[in-house]
Amino acid sequence: MKVISTNLGKSTTIQWNGKEEQTGIYKYPTSEAIQLLKEDVAKDTVIDRKHHGGTNKACYLYSADQYPYWKNLYPDLTWDWGMFGENLTIEGLNESELRIGDTYKIGTALVQITQPREPCYKLGIRFNDSKIIKQFVQHNYPGTYIKILEPGAVTAGDEMVLISQSENSLTINQYYQFLFSKNKDPEVVQLILSNDALPEYKKERLRNSLKTQ
Numbered sequence: 528m529k530v531i532s533t534n535l536g537k538s539t540t541i542q543w544n545g546k547e548e549q550t551g552i553y554k555y556p557t558s559e560a561i562q563l564l565k566e567d568v569a570k571d572t573v574i575d576r577k578h579h580g581g582t583n584k585a586c587y588l589y590s591a592d593q594y595p596y597w598k599n600l601y602p603d604l605t606w607d608w609g610m611f612g613e614n615l616t617i618e619g620l621n622e623s624e625l626r627i628g629d630t631y632k633i634g635t636a637l638v639q640i641t642q643p644r645e646p647c648y649k650l651g652i653r654f655n656d657s658k659i660i661k662q663f664v665q666h667n668y669p670g671t672y673i674k675i676l677e678p679g680a681v682t683a684g685d686e687m688v689l690i691s692q693s694e695n696s697l698t699i700n701q702y703y704q705f706l707f708s709k710n711k712d713p714e715v716v717q718l719i720l721s722n723d724a725l726p727e728y729k730k731e732r733l734r735n736s737l738k739t740q
Contacts, residue, residue, distance in 0.1 A: 528617050528618060528619040528620055528686065528687035529617065529618045529619065529684065529685070529686055529687065530615055530616070530617060530618075530633065530634075530681060530682070530683050530684060530685045530686075530687065531591045531608060531616045531617065531618045531683060532556045532591075532608035532609065532615075532616040532683055533556065533557055533559075533560065533561045533614065533615060533616075533681060533682060533683055534554040534555060534556055534557065534561075534608055534609030534613060534614055534615070534616065535554060535555070535557050535561060535568070535570055535571045535572075535614070536551045536552065536553050536554035536555070536571060536572045536609070536612070537551075537553070537572055538550070538551060538572050538574065539551070539552075539553045541649070541652050543648065543652065548574075549574045550574055550649050550652070551571065551572030551573055551574050551579070551612070552612040552649045552650065552652075552653050553612075553653065554571075554609035554612055554613065554614065555607060555608075555609050556607060556608045556609060556683075558683075559682075560634070560680040560681060560682035561614065561615075561680070561681055561682075562678065562679070562680055563585065563586050563633075563634075563636040563638065563675045563678055563679055563680075563681060564585065564675060564678050565582065565585060565675050565678060566580055566581050566582060566585055566675075567580040567581075567585055567586075568585070568586050568614045571614060582674055583641045583642060583672060583674055583726045584641070584642070584672040585672070585673060585674060585675045586614045586615065586638070586672070586673050586675065587611075587612060587613045587614055587615075587644060587670060587671075587672055587673075588613055588614070588615045588616075588617050588620060588670055588671050588672075588673060589611045589613035589615075589616055589617070589620070589644075589670035590616075590617055590618075590619075590620035590621070590622075590668060590670060591608070591616050591617060591618045591619075591620070592618065592619065592620065592621075593666075593668050594606070594608075594610075596666070597610070600659075600662065601654060601656070601659075604654065604655075610653070610654075611644075611650070611653075611670065612649075612650070612653065613670060615633070615681060617687055619687075620670070620671075620687075622643065622667075622668055622669065622670070622671065622698065622699040622700040622703065623698055623699075623700040623701075624698065625640050625671055625698060625699045625700075626640065626692060626693040626695065626696060626697060626698055626699075627640050627641060627642065627693065627695070627697050627698070627699060627702060627722055627724050627725050628640060628693030628694075628695055628697075628722060628723065628724030628725075629689065629691070629692050629693050630676065630689075630690045630691045631673075631687050631688060631689055631690055632687075632688045632690055633679075633681050633685055633686075633687045633688075634679050634680050634681035634682060634685040635677075635679030635680050635681075636675060636677060636678060636679030636680070636681060637675075637676040637677035637679070637690065638673040638674065638675055638676060639673060639674040639676055639724055640671055640673060640693075640699065640724070641671070641672050641673060641674050641724060641725065641726065642671070642672050642699075642702070642725060642726060642729065643669040643670065643671055643672070643699045643700075643702060643703040643706075644669045644670050644671070644672060645669070645706065646659075646660045646663045646664065646669075647660075648660065650663060664707050667700060667703060667704060668700075669699065669703050671699045674724075693722075693724065695718060695721060695722045695723070695724075696718065697715070697718040697719060697722050697725070701715055701718070702715075702719065702725075705719070716733065716737070719733055720733065720734070
């Protein structure tokens with residue numbers, strides 16, 4: 528896997544339900560190395576820290592391989608890397624192979640795979656079409672958030688190298704499908720609850736939902 532583009536965003540004003548809001552989803556390529564920090568990316572914009580940034584969502588990665596699919600659906604947009612709000616556009620990123628808990632070296636940073644991206648209304652605003660939210664869920668290639676184990680610099684052309692694979696086989700793809708499926712696979716439930724790298728609040732939410740069933 529290789530870094531195709533490093534992307535940063537500035538605060539952008541949008542209209543939502545008749546009100547002005549700020550968002551950092553509008554990210555664009557930068558020619559400089561970006562610094563991955565413990566809770567975010569240096570010089571990037573994170574507005575809603577309840578849902579973005581923080582230890583388990585310090586940086587978002589999306590696959591360059593998925594861009595042709597979306598360009599075909601939205602040919603009239605002005606396309607560039609960073610369209611999905613990702614800080615790192617990665618060639619060869621495959622969510623069916625990424626295990627939650629895997630550790631990678633990217634540039635000089637050491638990172639861990641933590642969870643898929645779940646789309647919100649701001650992706651619809653970015654694409655000027657709210658239908659993309661449902662399409663994004665159905666396409667099942669959500670990209671991944673990472674935890675920064677060792678801060679470092681990343682630049683375009685850097686390789687994303689596997690350092691250690693999680694013994695828990697839960698993949699980003701599996702977990703993403705599970706989140707939106709009506710019938711919850713018991714085997715996947717056990718993988719989720721026993722995965723040390725998955726944020727605890729995610730597991731607690733699942734435990735609570737199981738109690739009510």
